[in-house]
Amino acid sequence: MGSIEGVIILSSTNEPILNSHFVHPLANYPSLHADRLVEKLEASSSEKEKVGNSSKDVLPVVFVDDIPSLQEEEAESQDEEEEKEPDSEWQASNGKNTRHGAGLVHIEHNRLRFIATFSKQVDPLLPLTFLHSLLANLELYLGSPLTEESIRENFDVVYQMLEEMLDESGHPLNTEYNTLRELVREPSWIDGIVSKLGSAVSNISNTALGNAMSQPHISPIPWRRPITNAQRSGTRNEIYIDVVEVISGIFSRSSHPKAIGPLGLHCRLEGYSKLSGTPDLRLRLTDSRRILDASLHPCVRIRPWKQDKILSFIPPDGKFCLADFELESVSALERHVPIQLQCSRGKAGDHSTFTITVSASKTIEDVEILFRIDEGNCTIESTLTGGSRPGVASEDLNALKGSFHFNAKTGMARWQIGTLSNDQRALQLQGTIKSETIPGLSNAVTSKFSVPQTSLSGLKVANLEVINDVGYKPFKGVKSLLRGEIEWRW
Numbered sequence: 001m002g003s004i005e006g007v008i009i010l011s012s013t014n015e016p017i018l019n020s021h022f023v024h025p026l027a028n029y030p031s032l033h034a035d036r037l038v039e040k041l042e043a044s045s046s047e048k049e050k051v052g053n054s055s056k057d058v059l060p061v062v063f064v065d066d067i068p069s070l071q072e073e074e075a076e077s078q079d080e081e082e083e084k085e086p087d088s089e090w091q092a093s094n095g096k097n098t099r100h101g102a103g104l105v106h107i108e109h110n111r112l113r114f115i116a117t118f119s120k121q122v123d124p125l126l127p128l129t130f131l132h133s134l135l136a137n138l139e140l141y142l143g144s145p146l147t148e149e150s151i152r153e154n155f156d157v158v159y160q161m162l163e164e165m166l167d168e169s170g171h172p173l174n175t176e177y178n179t180l181r182e183l184v185r186e187p188s189w190i191d192g193i194v195s196k197l198g199s200a201v202s203n204i205s206n207t208a209l210g211n212a213m214s215q216p217h218i219s220p221i222p223w224r225r226p227i228t229n230a231q232r233s234g235t236r237n238e239i240y241i242d243v244v245e246v247i248s249g250i251f252s253r254s255s256h257p258k259a260i261g262p263l264g265l266h267c268r269l270e271g272y273s274k275l276s277g278t279p280d281l282r283l284r285l286t287d288s289r290r291i292l293d294a295s296l297h298p299c300v301r302i303r304p305w306k307q308d309k310i311l312s313f314i315p316p317d318g319k320f321c322l323a324d325f326e327l328e329s330v331s332a333l334e335r336h337v338p339i340q341l342q343c344s345r346g347k348a349g350d351h352s353t354f355t356i357t358v359s360a361s362k363t364i365e366d367v368e369i370l371f372r373i374d375e376g377n378c379t380i381e382s383t384l385t386g387g388s389r390p391g392v393a394s395e396d397l398n399a400l401k402g403s404f405h406f407n408a409k410t411g412m413a414r415w416q417i418g419t420l421s422n423d424q425r426a427l428q429l430q431g432t433i434k435s436e437t438i439p440g441l442s443n444a445v446t447s448k449f450s451v452p453q454t455s456l457s458g459l460k461v462a463n464l465e466v467i468n469d470v471g472y473k474p475f476k477g478v479k480s481l482l483r484g485e486i487e488w489r490w
Contacts, residue, residue, distance in 0.1 A: 003170025004127045005102075005117040006030060007134065007162060011148050012111035012410070014038045018155065020162040022117075023170075033104050033117045036064055061124045063103040064117075107131050110145045111410055118170075126172075133175045134165060140177050141186055160184040176222040176298075178317050221278070223299050223316035235276040238475040239315060241283065241322070241461055242270045245454075246483045247337065250444065253489035255342065260489075263333045265457060267291075269322040273315040280468040283311040283322075286460045294325040312467075327457045336456050338362045339420070341369070341488040343445050352433040354490075356415070356445060357386075359426040364449045367402075367417040369429070372442040378435030380406045380413065386427045401427060420449075444487040454482040 006022040008030050019030040026032070040058045104117045105128045114135060116127035135146065141157060142150040151158055164183050167173045174180055219225055249263035269283075285291075288309035296305065297313070297320060304312040311322065330336070338361050345354040356369060373380075387400040402417035415429055433439050461478045 003119060003122065004130060004166060004172070005119060005170055007131070007166070008034050008115040008117070009151065009158075010034060010038075010113035010115065014041065014113065017112075017148060017151055018158065020159075020166065023168070030117070033064060034115060037062060037104060037106055037113075037115060058106075060107065060128065061103060061105050065102075105131065107135065109135055110147060112146065112148060112151075130166070130172050130175070133172075134161070137161060137165070137175070137177050137180055141180075141184075154187050157184060157187055174222070176316070178219070178225045179222045182219075182225065221299075221314060223297075223320070224278070224314065225317050236274050236475070237276060237472050238274050238477070239281070239464075240272045240477040240479075241464060243455065243459060243461060243478070243480045244268045244270050244483060245327070245456055245459070245481070246485065247333070247456065248485045249337075250487045251341070251489065253343070257341070257488060259334045262329060263337070265327045265330060265333065266325075267327050267457070267459060268324050269311075271315060271320050271322050273317060273320070275315060275470070275474055276472070277470045278314055278468075279466050279470045279474070280314055281312070282463075282465050282467050283313075283461060284463040285309065285311075286462045287458055290328045290457055290459060292326040292328060294323055296324075297322050327459065330456050333456065337484065337486060338364050338451060339367070339447055339449055339484065339486065341445060341447055341486075343488050343490050345441055345490050348432060352435075352439055352441070354429075354431050354433070354441065356429045357426050358417070358420070358428075358447070360420045360422050360424070362451070363419065363421040364451050365419050366448065366450045367420045368448040369415040369417070369445060370448070371413050371445045373406075373411045373413060373433065374440035374442075377437075378408065378433055378439050380404075380431050380433055382406075382429060382431040384427065384429055386425045389421070389424045400424065404429060404431075441490065444489050447484070447486050447488065449484045451482040451484075453480055455480040456482060 005024070006020045008019040009017045011017050014034075016031065016034055019034075022029050037058070040062060044058050102117065102120060103124065104115050105124050106113055106115045107128070108114075114131045116131050118124065118127045138151075138158065138161070139146050141161065142154055161180060161184050164174045164180060165172065174183060244267065246266040246268070247263055248266065250260045251257040252260050282304075291309065294305070296302075296311075297316070299313040299316060299320075300322065301312045304310040313322070315322075340359050340361070342357045343354070345352065347353065358367070358369060360367075382404045384401040384404060389400060402415060404413070404415045406413045413431075417427065420427070460480060464476050464478065466474060
């Protein structure tokens with residue numbers, strides 16, 4: 001049976017930051033795979049520049065058909081073995097060792113690239129799912145969003161996590177956060193002091209941190225932590241379930257933008273639990289027939305879900321995603337998009353210009369407008385206008401307009417507005433890009449927003465109950481939230 005061979009993390013410049021242990025005769029085996037992916041990424045980037053950003057990105061699964069020849073210093077030690085018949089997986093030809101069907105998967109997060117290599121017998125979904133699990137756990141340990149600096153400052157923690165999450169045979173082992181935190185100590189402010197003061201406080205830190213290590217045993221339920229009697233007495237015994245719907249899609253470039261293709265409606269059941277003991281919960285949803293392609297947390301029992309669409313589970317501790325699924329299309333979904341954007345770009349002499357106008361049909365929160373500029377060596381002069389609102393003094397308008405920031409290093413432009421209501425005048429961002437070369441704007445502008453207590457599909461929690469005797473009555477909170485991530489063509 002195949003396995004995951006190892007994990008590699010690349011920086012924003014495609015330089016290796018670290019890699020897990022690879023059981024392989026080639027010492028440079030990880031870098032060979034990383035180099036192959038970097039070549040494809042650079043080729044894709046070069047093609048985009050030629051055809052105006054219309055080419056396809058590198059697919060998340062890349063198959064590596066061959067391995068280059070061994071280094072000269074290793075070839076001499078293998079002269080005797082060349083006469084032997086090669087095994088079924090490795091074939092020697094013309095002094096080269098070639099492995100047919102090896103591959104890699106990769107994901108990008110905050111300009112970092114995570115790579116997992118695998119043998120030909122493995123379904124690529126396995127390493128791909130493992131990478132997402134690794135990323136989620138790293139964010140819980142090191143903070144979100146994950147950065148190159150946080151990884152470099154916590155090499156020891158990242159290596160320990162890789163060792164615990166992937167066993168020596170390359171099979172996923174401990175991927176639940178509540179199990180990992182019992183095995184790998186989380187970074188703390190004490191670690192920062194120790195790293196700066198050195199061995200002078202090492203004895204003190206070891207004593208102080210010894211009490212903060214894991215409990216004397218690991219819970220038999222991977223997603224729950226073992227809790228002592230003292231901890232149990234202080235638990236507030238509460239659970240919250242959020243029904244989070246995400247609307248996504250692409251709108252055309254015109255004075256009256258229209259959706260290009262059907263809009264997508266995705267739903268997640270996000271939970272937060274602080275319940276002592278081992279509570280057994282049962283959750284029922286209204287109109288569960290709308291649910292398609294459900295992805296369930298391992299704590300959910302399969303049989304009740306398949307038979308009656310009931311979520312029966314022992315909840316994890318802390319934050320978790322109970323279920324993730326697509327929903328049947330909602331009629332006239334385009335009308336329910338509460339934000340409208342009009343985007344244009346042009347030329348002013350030797351400089352590029354852009355204008356973005358945004359308005360809302362209802363009060364929305366966490367409004368954020370993002371786009372990317374390929375040319376990093378440039379500056380942007382921006383002006384924010386509009387946003388006046390009845391009863392708001394002129395000196396308070398700046399807060400309504402939000403703030404605009406451009407990161408020249410990453411090429412990401414971000415307009416953070418916050419709250420936008422339907423009684424406001426449309427906000428407008430005008431910018432001039434100054435650069436020695438012609439900058440390339442991304443194909444679209446992305447708008448993000450959220451609308452509390454809103455559900456487009458009508459899916460809600462009908463009932464949430466504790467079906468076993470735990471000796472207390474927990475507090476239960478349920479709410480709905482609509483999030484949006486819409487792309488608007490220039």
